[in-house]
Amino acid sequence: MVTSLKEEELHKHVLIPYKPNAKYAYTAGQAQSRYLLGLKEGKILGRKCVKCGKIYVPPKMYCDECFRPTDIWVEVMDEGYVMTAVASFISWTREKISEPELVGVIRLLPSNPRDFVYPGIFHRLCVSYEEVRNMSVIGKRVKAVWRPKEERKASIEDIQCFKVI
Amino acid sequence: MKVNIHLNKRVAVIGAGMTQFRRRILETPQEIAWEASSKALEEAGLELKDIECVVIGSAPDAFDGVNLKGEYLSHGSGGIRKPSSRVFVGGATGVMAAITGWYHVASGMCNTVLVVAEEKMSPARPHPQSVFRYIWDPILEKPLNPNLIWIFAMEMHRYMATYGIKKEEIALVSVKNKRNAANNPYAQLGGNITVDDVLNSEVLVWPVQLLDISPVSDGGAAMVMASEDVARRYSDTPIWVDGVGWTLDNTEWPARDLAYPRYLEFAARMAYKMAGIENPYKELDVIEPYDPFDYKELHHIEGLRIAKRGEAPKLLKEGVFDIDGDIPSSPSGGLLGVGNPIAAAGLMKVISIYWQLKGTAGKMQVKKPVHTGLAQAWGDLMQASTVIIMRN
Ligand SMILES: [Zn+2]
Secondary structure (H helix, E strand, O other), X not given: OOXXXXXXXXXXXXXXXXXXXXXXXXXOHHHHHHHHHHHHOOOEEEEEOOOOOOEEOOOOOEEOOOOEEOOEEEEEOOEEEEEEEEEEEEOOOOOEEEEEEEEEEEEEOOOOOOOOEOOEEEEEEOOOHHHHHOXXXXXXXXXXXXXXXXXXXXXXXXXXXXXXX | OOOOOOOOOOEEEEEEEEOOOEOOEOOOHHHHHHXXXXXXXXXXXXXXXXXXXXXXXXXXXXXXXXXXXXXXXXXXXXXXXXXXXXXXXXXXXXXXXXXXXXXXXXXXXXXXXXXXXXXXXOOOOOOHHHHHHHHOOOOOOHHHOOOOHHHHHHHHHHHHHXXXXXXXXXXXXXXXXXXXXXXXXXXXXXXXXXXXXXXXXXXXXXXEEHHHEOOEOXXXXXXXXXXXXXXHHHOOOOEEEEEEXXXXXXXXXXXXXXXXXXXXXXXXXXXXXXXXXXXXXHHOOEEEOOOOEHHHXXXXXXXXXXXXXXXXXXXXXXXXXXOOOOOOEOOOOHHHXXXXXXXXXXXXXXXXXXXXXXXXXXXXXXXXXXXXXXXXXXXXXXXXXXXXXXXX
């Protein structure tokens, strides 16, 4: 039989805190580095496989369908359609937050509504909670709101959010 | 998809055991694994010395707060001085452990395998949510401060938007599964709730609310699998594994349509082909699709091709998936009702089908006679799916 913690024990249990002092220097790699530098220029870059025609955004140096190198860099639009949108009322540690964070996925153009796989981006949406809640934002055409050029750092944060146009 | 299947031996399940699923269990992960394993051996009528190989399933190390959980759990799982291995494919792990046990036997490598799955979600502080931070792309996603529920909320909303599905229709899964869990002696959260209770519960990440999601829990599950000759010697009611399937999709979830679980369709096709199933709606008698969220059970029923795309909510409303319906779904109570110690929850689904087919599911037993059942799990960045089909 398993033994559950009693209610009173919840308040006086001994906690063993441990903070691994782990730091990482992540590698962006060839494709992602170029993508990040593109963001600094206000461009969204992808890689195209000429064999199957697939455009990878975020870019990849190989096509995972054809298992061969992708061939060319392409610039896609900083506009697209909202595929899905959500509103988070909790932080990543599960604390409540009063102002919801609004994020979603955008199918960037050029692409086709029938595509199962498409150039896509996960980012913040500058819309209201109501538009997320009633789903009216899903399917809307949006455009990137870029940070001022001098503030850009070759990061996903160079885009502030996507705004309905 | 090309899958060539060369079986050396037919494989049966002959015993299973579980701990209760609870939040903040005081036993260690090894003690939990030991309890589930001993019960499984007892039901099989075997002793540990009769077991040739051990397979351990545990999803991420970080939950229990220890590293290399396979090695850590090995003695509680009876794996010392035996060929022991650990599998982990996120939420899909529990069924992957059973599949791995299956191919250990099907290949002819061992005649008896003990499959053990364990997870403790509740030790993490301040909340297990924070442990999931490392599943995100460190450069392109983590700067937006996501928590795990974000992606599932995104998938749920995409599913709702594509097919015009309402939250009320999805909430019925939670109502059904928690009601079924009231019959399950191992369950953490069985009970009678209403659609309104779900719709009025705390909003976590809209459209996901507190009662749309399975609870944080700890627990263990174990199963004994054996080759046909051993199974016939030890059991009058061996349950046969007739089909398995598993697939990974890519991790680029923002670049593929979340309305439909393509990864599951591939896994299901593989398992159906092996089991000779052509029409899953007609040929499956009872199913345990993976339900860490309520919408996910419906999404999975469509990926399993039991319902057409967007039509699972309609069948649910008609009662098809009720315990006395055409295809009872999650008669155990699922993760929503029994609890979600990740790998253990997946194996719990396999064990539930095994008990249903054996006829020993007690108060959980579905009303109609059952001969073919399916269990399924799913995980990682919405990319991994595992399916197992059993017959009596
Ligand atoms: Zn290609």
